[in-house]
Amino acid sequence: MIQRLDLRGTRPTPAELLATIPRAVTDVxxxxxxxxxxxxxxxxxxxxxxxxxxxxxxxxxxxxxxxxxxxxxxxxxxxxxxxxxxxxxxxxxxxxxxxxxxxxxxxxxxxxxxxxxxxxxxxxxxxxxxxxxxxxxxxxxxxxxxxxxxxxxxxxxxxxxxxxxxxxxxxxxxxxxxxxxxxxxxxxxxxxxxxxxxxxxxxxxxxxxxxxxxxxxxxxxxxxxxxxxxxxxxxxxxxPTDILVIADSGADPLLVAADLVSQAEHDELAAAVLVTDSAELADAVTARLAVLAVTTPHGERVTAALSGTQSAIVLVDDLAAAAAFSNAFGPEHLEIQTRDPHVELALIENAGAIFLGPNSPVSLGDYSAGSNHVLPTGGQARFSSGLGxxxxxRPQQVVEYSRDALRGVAANIAALSDAEDLPAHGAAVTARFV
The missing domain is CATH 3.40.50.1980 (Nitrogenase molybdenum iron protein domain)
Known part of the structure; x- marks a missing residue:
């Protein structure tokens, strides 16, 4: 139902990672x-x-x-x-x-x-x-x-x-x-x-x-x-929403699968991605997804999202590689379900919102965490932030100089304006001291 990408044994460059990222066919x-x-x-x-x-x-x-x-x-x-x-x-x-x-x-x-x-x-x-x-x-x-x-x-x-x-x-x-x-x-x-x-x-x-x-x-x-x-x-x-879960062998496969399904029920184009260094966890989550997708009320929508090109289970060599994949993906929602999620958090640069540990699911952020759930999707967390x-x-700088303070930089302004061949700039200052 959900595709599997096996990146073990490879060290892709940032550009290669970006090319590997699963994305929906229908984009902006x-x-x-x-x-x-x-x-x-x-x-x-x-x-x-x-x-x-x-x-x-x-x-x-x-x-x-x-x-x-x-x-x-x-x-x-x-x-x-x-x-x-x-x-x-x-x-x-x-x-x-x-x-x-x-x-x-x-x-x-x-x-x-x-x-x-x-x-x-x-x-x-x-x-x-x-x-x-x-x-x-x-x-x-x-x-x-x-x-x-x-x-x-x-x-x-x-x-x-x-x-x-x-x-x-x-x-x-x-x-x-x-x-x-x-x-x-x-x-x-x-x-x-x-x-x-x-x-x-x-x-x-x-x-x-x-x-x-x-x-x-x-x-x-x-x-x-x-x-x-x-x-x-x-x-x-x-x-359309997306979730990426970084998890190790200690994660509960039912909780991981439930969190992936929770976002997949939004839209057929929703992306649900698990990145793990544990093949056993990947197999267990795949099995849980197969059950949840047919028992959840919006099963058809969930199945379409999980089966789409935008969703995947990604196998990597270690959690550092998982963090690198996540940074390239730029998830809207990032969950870290590892033995010590703060270790992996230190490696994360790009994410709309980050949820640490088994008791901080994305659903918490959707409703009652206090954080905002309007977040950049489609990889835009690589360069933009969520709503707040x-x-x-808008930041605005308000500049106020006294006459003496302006006199103190008048010569500098004149020198710079001449260097840029914009003499009227300097003249606008020196005119105040004629």
């Missing part, structure tokens, strides 16, 4: 043409395009794209008490972790009368995307909204696909969680079209363009985010 690049067409349609036809895309892609035409506040209130009133308790505790934990991500303002005195202040300025307006295709993600509302609020964002718009099961309305649990967090600007729109609407705005809806689009989604959402980068900011291209309060902040 392949989805770009469709995403571009959907975005262009929204730019040209606005609301009409969004209604038509909902009817075609979500199989339902919403009565309204902007969600009435009465729907939000009704959804909150109907939220089951046990779900509300769980969500409120998740909000508390994510808020605590997010508050630790806000850097302090720092003032540095360069010389007497010469001061530079490093400040962190929140983005004013953001668009938060919450998927709603194969599953419902109220937890993603928390993961998007809470760090934005902690950072000081004052204008938050949220989009989630209209649901056929709810007559074209946004899923009530998503609305309820948004209501708990005080978010009232919500749109029943999904996919690449929603990303385009955030980036360019829809005047007839009263939807103003945003400065940043965040949130996970399918491969078309990831492609759309890549396409609008430059018009607006994006957090990362958070497409810092995502919504």
């Amino acid at each position: 690049t392949a989805a770009s043409a469709v995403a571009a067409e959907l975005i262009a349609d929204v730019r040209a036809r606005g609301e009409a395009a969004l209604y038509d895309q909902a009817e075609r892609l979500d199989r339902v035409r919403p009565d309204a794209l902007r969600v009435p506040e009465s729907d939000i209130a009704d959804a909150l009133a109907g939220l089951p008490p046990e779900v509300r308790t769980a969500i409120e505790e998740t909000i508390r934990r994510v808020r605590l972790a997010s508050e630790a991500q806000v850097p302090p303002h720092v003032t540095t005195t360069i010389a007497e009368g010469a001061v530079i202040t490093q400040r962190w300025q929140p983005i004013r307006r953001v668009g938060l995307y919450v998927p709603g295709g194969k599953a419902v993600y109220p937890s993603s509302v928390v993961m998007n909204v809470v760090p934005a609020q902690v950072a000081g964002v004052t204008s938050i718009a949220l989009a989630s696909p209209p649901q056929q099961a709810f007559d074209g309305r946004v899923h009530p649990t998503i609305l309820a969680v948004a209501g708990l967090l005080g978010v009232t600007e919500i749109y029943a729109m999904g996919g690449a079209g929603a990303v385009g609407a955030f980036a360019y705005g829809v005047p007839s809806l009263g939807l103003d363009p945003v400065q940043l689009v965040t949130g996970p989604g399918n491969v078309y959402v990831a492609a759309a985010k890549r396409l609008v980068r430059g018009v607006t900011g994006i957090d990362s291209e958070a497409g 309060a810092y995502t919504f902040l």
